[in-house]
Amino acid sequence: CEACRHTGYKGRVGIYEFMPVSLESKQKISADCSLDELRAQAKKEGIEPLRIAGARKVIAGVTTLEEVLRVVPLN
Numbered sequence: 001c002e003a004c005r006h007t008g009y010k011g012r013v014g015i016y017e018f019m020p021v022s023l024e025s026k027q028k029i030s031a032d033c034s035l036d037e038l039r040a041q042a043k044k045e046g047i048e049p050l051r052i053a054g055a056r057k058v059i060a061g062v063t064t065l066e067e068v069l070r071v072v073p074l075n
Contacts, residue, residue, distance in 0.1 A: 013057065013062050013063065015050060015053050015054045015057060015063075015068065015071070015072065016050075016053060017047070017048070017049060017050040017053060018047075019042050019045075019047045022041075022045060024041060024045075025038065025041050025042070025045070028041055050072050050073075051068070051072050054068035054071075054072050055068065
């Protein structure tokens with residue numbers, strides 16, 4: 001449409017997962033830890049998973065559950 005200049009992005013909202021790299025995370029990365037270990041470290045540090053960020057936007061009425069499930073990977 002003209003409102004979005006034919007991009008399809010007018011009014012869209014991103015869902016982000018942001019993980020500051022702490023000293024502990026750096027050490028695990030340097031030690032070639034597994035993805036599961038890095039995820040556990042992120043959880044320990046209180047990092048909000050992408051699905052939770054999406055769920056918060058669903059609860060706030062910003063997006064739909066179907067859209068979050070469509071764009072957020074299962075793992």
